[in-house]
Amino acid sequence: MKLSFRITLFAFTFALYSCGGSKNTATKTVDNVKFEVNLLDRSDDTYKVTVTPPTLTAENSIYQFASTAPGTYQIMDIGRYVKHFKALDANGKELTTNQISTNQFQLTSPEKISKIEYEISETWDTPVSENNIYLMCGTSIENDHTLINGQAVFGYFKDKQDSPITIKLDYPKTWTVGTALSKNSDGLYIAEDYDKVVDSPILLGNLTKANMNVEGTNVDIYTYSKTGLVTSNQILESMKNMLVSASGFLKGLPVKNYTFLFHFEDITNGAWEHSYSSEYIYKEDKWENLEAQVVEIAAHEFFHVVTPLNIHSEIVDQFNFITPVASRHLWLYEGTTEWAAHMMLFRSNLKSTDDYFNTLSKKIMIASKYFDPELSLEQLSLTSYTPAGQKQYGNIYMRGAIVAGLLDIKLLKLSNGKRGYIDVINDLAKKYGPNTPFDDATFFSTFVTETYPEIQYFIDDFIINTKPLPIKAFYNKIGVDYNETENAFSINTTPTAEQLKLRTKWMTPIRL
Numbered sequence: 001m002k003l004s005f006r007i008t009l010f011a012f013t014f015a016l017y018s019c020g021g022s023k024n025t026a027t028k029t030v031d032n033v034k035f036e037v038n039l040l041d042r043s044d045d046t047y048k049v050t051v052t053p054p055t056l057t058a059e060n061s062i063y064q065f066a067s068t069a070p071g072t073y074q075i076m077d078i079g080r081y082v083k084h085f086k087a088l089d090a091n092g093k094e095l096t097t098n099q100i101s102t103n104q105f106q107l108t109s110p111e112k113i114s115k116i117e118y119e120i121s122e123t124w125d126t127p128v129s130e131n132n133i134y135l136m137c138g139t140s141i142e143n144d145h146t147l148i149n150g151q152a153v154f155g156y157f158k159d160k161q162d163s164p165i166t167i168k169l170d171y172p173k174t175w176t177v178g179t180a181l182s183k184n185s186d187g188l189y190i191a192e193d194y195d196k197v198v199d200s201p202i203l204l205g206n207l208t209k210a211n212m213n214v215e216g217t218n219v220d221i222y223t224y225s226k227t228g229l230v231t232s233n234q235i236l237e238s239m240k241n242m243l244v245s246a247s248g249f250l251k252g253l254p255v256k257n258y259t260f261l262f263h264f265e266d267i268t269n270g271a272w273e274h275s276y277s278s279e280y281i282y283k284e285d286k287w288e289n290l291e292a293q294v295v296e297i298a299a300h301e302f303f304h305v306v307t308p309l310n311i312h313s314e315i316v317d318q319f320n321f322i323t324p325v326a327s328r329h330l331w332l333y334e335g336t337t338e339w340a341a342h343m344m345l346f347r348s349n350l351k352s353t354d355d356y357f358n359t360l361s362k363k364i365m366i367a368s369k370y371f372d373p374e375l376s377l378e379q380l381s382l383t384s385y386t387p388a389g390q391k392q393y394g395n396i397y398m399r400g401a402i403v404a405g406l407l408d409i410k411l412l413k414l415s416n417g418k419r420g421y422i423d424v425i426n427d428l429a430k431k432y433g434p435n436t437p438f439d440d441a442t443f444f445s446t447f448v449t450e451t452y453p454e455i456q457y458f459i460d461d462f463i464i465n466t467k468p469l470p471i472k473a474f475y476n477k478i479g480v481d482y483n484e485t486e487n488a489f490s491i492n493t494t495p496t497a498e499q500l501k502l503r504t505k506w507m508t509p510i511r512l
């Protein structure tokens with residue numbers, strides 16, 4: 001994810017990842033959970049949902065709503081938005097249900113349930129006293145469009161998180177639907193499990209659509225623009241350049257299909273990434289005024305396809321929607337992703353050297369001015385679900401990205417210019433891939449094994465602890481001067497042979 005603070009004190013943006021982890025693709029139709037959402041009735045700002053369950057037993061006696069969602073690092077408590085929850089038998093007779101906690105409805109006779117009906121309020125326009133849900137992670141239901149994030153509309157039966165799902169959407173004939181979900185022959189959207197639904201937002205309404213093929217990857221763009229100021233065709237070229245850049249950086253694009261969902265209305269909030277799509281919530285403006293900012297965010301979101309999709313721990317792989325469980329590795333998921341986004345634009349000349357240095361200086365300034373330097377990246381990660389942790393969360397895009405940049409230099413130095421951070425990341429993505437998680441508790445030592453023993457000290461000092469960052473000394477190694485008083489970077493015009501060698505590798509343009 002990436003949040004945008006442009007309208008408040010300072011300007012930065014950060015983005016969420018989400019990774020459902022593709023599991024088995026068995027499609028036993030009898031065990032499908034079927035959802036129907038009536039978007040023809042948009043009254044009261046609620047989604048009218050009907051659930052046809054699979055065969056249920058006493059084991060499945062809870063209907064669960066999400067407490068959080070992958071990559072958001074925030075408490076969502078979706079049960080807060082649910083109204084008129086009803087379980088009905090085959091004769092339409094109501095069966096007893098009890099809301100036993102914010103997110104759980106107990107079903108007294110699950111085996112008799114023929115369908116469940118409920119209404120769920122949109123998160124955008126529903127006031128709550130705490131834990132406001134980021135706009136890009138929530139829901140909005142309006143006359144000419146709606147945004148659906150799966151965890152904010154759908155739930156699952158206890159022990160049925162892995163059941164295949166079909167979704168029927170009833171919506172006005174003139175509307176266009178944008179989502180990474182595919183349809184079956186009956187026109188229903190299908191997902192292998194609940195995680196996949198959460199991983200696949202749906203934007204529908206009066207949208208423009210554009211499509212292109214980038215280096216063998218099919219890319220769809222869907223755009224809602226309040227007054228029609230921005231169209232998908234305008235965005236197409238900017239996304240193409242970014243994706244070609246990503247392809248060079250990653251030695252090929254890691255997905256065959258990717259969907260961008262853009263929402264331009266009254267508010268800027270940021271973006272949320274998923275395995276095969278991402279969504280962006282920005283205040284409507286001319287595309288030329290939005291382009292630079294949105295492309296940087298899109299680069300960040302797209303890079304999440306590498307981590308966490310291809311490099312993630314078991315906490316991401318088997319996501320716990322009941323109780324939020326923090327991971328240690330936001331330094332990797334978010335810090336590294338933020339570094340990589342700017343670095344890939346820089347190395348492919350979509351970002352100038354000056355722009356790259358300016359971004360870095362800005363991150364240093366924001367980290368020191370707005371965030372606690374005594375909270376380590378690991379602690380920031382582990383406390384992300386607490387109110388105190390939430391206040392520091394934005395630092396993962398500042399200090400996290402700065403540290404990733406230092407790690408890149410350290411690796412270049414140790415490998416004598418042969419293997420920088422992106423090479424290590426590409427190797428790790430090959431080693432793990434989408435279906436093999438790493439062990440959250442031991443990944444630091446795995447990372448050391450995959451690189452150099454000295455990296456253990458780097459991790460101890462700058463990720464697990466909060467030793468002051470040796471920015472000047474590290475950048476000096478690659479022939480880049482850092483003026484600490486001015487917080488300004490510049491290229492050293494008289495580098496030593498070794499500095500020149502490392503700098504050449506550091507800024508080697510991606511072959512496009």
Ligand SMILES: [Zn+2]
Nearest residue numbers: 001015016017
């Ligand atoms: Zn992110």
